[in-house]
Amino acid sequence: MTQINNGSYPVRDYAGFGGMVSEKASESAPCWPPRPTAPAGAPNVVVMLMDDMGYSDISPFGGEIHTPTLEAIAGEGYRLGNYQTPPMCAPARAALLTGLNPHRAGFAYVPHMDPGFPNSAMELPADAPTLAESFRAGGYATFMVGKWHLTVESKMHDGAAKDSWPLQRGFDRYYGCMDGFTSLFHPHRLVRDNGQVVVDEYPEDYYLTDDLTDQALGMIGELRANDPAKPFFLYFAHQAVHGPVQAKERDLETYRGRYDAGWDHIRDERFARQIEIGLFGPDTRCAPRNREAGADVVPWDSLTEAQQRTFARYMEAFAAAVDNVDQNLARLANRLKAMGEYQNTIFVFTSDNGGTSEGGDTGTRSYFSRFGGVRTGLPEDWEPDVPRDPDLIGGPQTYVHYPRGWAYASNTPFRMYKTYTHGGGVRVPMLVSWPAGLPRAADDDGVRHQYAYATDIGATLLRLAGVEPLAERAGIPARPADGVAFDHWLRDASLPTLHTEQYTELNGRRAFIEGGLKAIAPAPNGPGWDEGGWELYDVAADPTETRDLAAERPDAVARLAERWRASAWENQVFPLNDDGSFNRNRPATELALEAPVTLFPGAPTLERYRSAKLVRLRSFTIEVDLHWREGDAGVLLAHGDQGGGYQLRIEDGRLVLAYNQYGAMRHASAPLEPGARSVTVGFTALPGFRWEIGVRVDGRAAFGLDEVTMLIGMAPFAGISVGLDRGGPVDWELYRRHGCFRYRGELSSVRYVPGPKAAYNPEVILELDRQLVSVFD
Missing domain, CATH: 2.60.120.200 (Jelly Rolls)
Structure with missing residues (x-):
């Protein structure tokens, strides 16, 4: 655990739920926040977030997976080719919902730890209004379905204080899974509003993505039956495609044989399409095969025929699950069209981080033995992939994840994976559409290359909707947000980004972006505090991080390393969990x-x-x-x-x-x-x-x-x-x-x-x- 004490480490009282709560604030809480009426004609807002989906997995970003609904949204909206995110789910979601950098929001990692430091409080701070809270104060109905994963796990039980549950953080209604993942056929625990949904037996045809969509449509329908004009904010956070990866049989059948050619072929195909549709310039080089220890990908042709048959099944399941998300998005879009509200709805679709390597080199049919077995001291005969019939892959009997070779394809054209600060961990697809308010010119291809970050989403949506962010929460002045709105360059592609610097850190892996330069310290326990531990890339000219310039430009490395350090102090990043003690x-x-x-x-x-x-x-x-x-x-x-x-x-x-x-x-x-x-x-x-x-x-x-x-x-x-x-x-x-x-x-x-x-x-x-x-x- 690295902690550098320069005398300015913030010491705060974290009693209560993530921050100091005064008696005055507690007394005023029952009548907070005010509920004005939204302006006439205010747009609905839908934010749809995928889990562990890579940059190239959907068709608007070069993928072969059948996603016609997303293709239609991209066709009338905007593709953000340089949208970036923290490299793990809960930090990304905290940043999205608060507009704060993840460590300032209390999420240096996922809430399966509780070491007692402000950067890992694992509860959103009391003085950080969420996007839902601001929309609700602006007269919106606020709904959430799906994955929350922003409550420390020791406070998810039925007797716990619910201060950090969705309803207490701005949502009028909630239905989903408080945990980071679950089975899509037999969810381990569903919550409606503030209580457990007791399901003795799931129907034979149950599938969580379908259920979440049903619930979202139900919430919207209930609202419209009682108030025909009130706008809504819907945060739809999918469990798919986090492990275990599971898909319906009919969707699996759609992709049988589609991935027999292997991950090298799929990556080449995807990159060619990305060039063709303008996500990258024709001179861009696709990043080479990952070769780092524990992250390496072997050539598909080096696998045995049996391995190829089994490994292809994993990607069929992954693709089928993504396809089903698109089918369900079509149900939501069609309902809004039938209501006459589609044109005046802002859609955002993105992923919380890049494709993950947690399936290991061979994938697994026993997700928890692979996922839970990532630790030292396990016996040599530990089985990370309990043999099962490959025909069961993707179904309810197996908890699977794909081999990291498929994550290499998911993250085309970038290097590495989820949890890494290289492009594969932090660059993800992003679509924004608002037909009535952000119409696209006929000669505009809708591709935007300006930099945007997860903290910027809330600021942009509030500005587009004409809603003021809350200046206080429960009587406590709101801490300044880090997000920068980017609606100006959605409207005018010639305008520059206003978000020009950004730090990243996870488990001691670090990065810093300054304009077109990016410094990366990839080793959690490496030297790191001076130029000796850093790589340097000119991501304006080399977005896929293929040419390390650190030896040629030591002055730039030193400057960015120091900027990372200063930014880390500003954002309560220290201490680092680079030795695993937080766990x-x-x-x-x-x-x-x-x-x-x-x-x-x-x-x-x-x-x-x-x-x-x-x-x-x-x-x-x-x-x-x-x-x-x-x-x-x-x-x-x-x-x-x-x-x-x-x-x-x-x-x-x-x-x-x-x-x-x-x-x-x-x-x-x-x-x-x-x-x-x-x-x-x-x-x-x-x-x-x-x-x-x-x-x-x-x-x-x-x-x-x-x-x-x-x-x-x-x-x-x-x-x-x-x-x-x-x-x-x-x-x-x-x-x-x-x-x-x-x-x-x-x-x-x-x-x-x-x-x-x-x-x-x-x-x-x-x-x-x-x-x-x-x-x-």
Whole structure:
């Protein structure tokens, strides 16, 4: 962890929710903000955000994926060829919604950490009005569907304070997933407004992208049924195409065989189209194959035929999921046309960061073993891709992600991927359209090459809509935003950008843009603080970062490195998470989430993170009290889903333990005698990230599994359900037989008792309050 103390490090009270809240502000909060009427004829505003989609994945940016709705929007609007973003989702979303650089907004990273620093508060600051709050104060109805991912995970459970939930940050209505990702066929947890949506069993044809669109249309319809004139702001944040990548069968069929030629061929095709449609000049060079250790891409022709067949399936699923987003956007656009409101609706479509390499070199059919397994100390026999039938790729039974060779194609023509500060991580597609207010001249191709950044979206939309950004929030003066409106060069392509400098940082990787120059420090633990750790590119002439000029222009390197440092201090970037300590350190307040808990049949599913704290990287015991009679059957408890989990059930008179080892199933069982029964399931942590599982009935050993691969990282993902299996089935074959298999019998309770943490559990509990007091003793 790098922290340079120059005496100006900002120290602030982060009590409350992300900032200081005065008594006066709290007293005034119930009547804040005012709700005036929007000006007559004010436009609707739709911001649609994709997850982990690369620069070239949609057809207006050179892709072959069928996206005719986006093509139509681009045809009547504008393509921003040089739009850039933080290289990870939550920082990008925080910047978009607040207009603040991500560290000033409290999101140096994603909210799966809580180290106690202002740059990683993982809650939007109290003095930072969101775009929704400004639109609502301007007389708009404000709706959100989809991925939020702006609440620290320890405050996503049903008993948590909801200060940083969507409704408390400006949205009138919300429906979606608070987490960073979920299954598109069996979402692990959906939230409507401020409460969990309890779904025992999803319909056979359920697909989350369709559901989110249905909900958005419903919100708009309810508004229009009651107020025919009030404009709305809709923030539609897709879960697609974050892993696990999943698609509907009919969409998968559309792309069968389309990617058999491989990622090299697709990248060449896409780049040729990008030149043809004017995104890049004819002299632009496509960046060469990534060769950095852990990021390298092998030639497609070097793969075996079996690898090529399997790897092509991954990209078919990815393309099918993007295609489905376009189909659903068509539903939204057509509804607005039927209402007569399409022409007066501002559309923004973009991605939160570039395509991701988290699928590894071979891709994975067991996303959580690959995604959660990115850590040192794992045993050599750890399986990052549990073998499954390739025909299952993209469907509900597999949690998959594509090999990074496809991310190399997604990010055409740039280098590297999500989390990197090279172009592949930060340059993404961006479309803006407003037929009534931003009409395009007949001789204008709509391509804009000016620089724009995620912080600029809010300022631009508010200006276009004629809405003033809030000057205060809950009685607290609003901190100055960093965003710069760019509506002027949408209207006139000859005008320059006003956003001329921008820092970037993630996990110690740094970059700084000054006009046409970009300096990059790619190594998280490299020298970095002087010109020795930096690359330099003239991105005006070389947008794909192919010619490093650092050795030729050391003066420019030194200047930009110093500008990065100064900007970092201005934006509370320090300390850096360049040693991973942010991921290890947790506040003592989380100890309450590790307390034993008693759960009762039919209760709402225990939230994911609360459930995880009971079992993660530790031993634990489950105590089940029931009275069993002949014929009683069903799931007693379930934790997890097709990505990994465990389940205890009674079926055909047998007590059955099912363990889903990232897609590989293991079972153990024994007959059960009628009567009152106390069942104890003990998980004992073993060396090498293993559990031994023993099941005891009335205190006597009954059966167990000698050794299983431990579920780590984000697995088990669905939370704990009692009396049925919700949120994605642990055991697919049981699900096909019985669905959620609600228990029919007398089940009293299920109690979880956490035990000792494993020696390889890296978590460090920081008792900050006690440490601070000791300073003054």
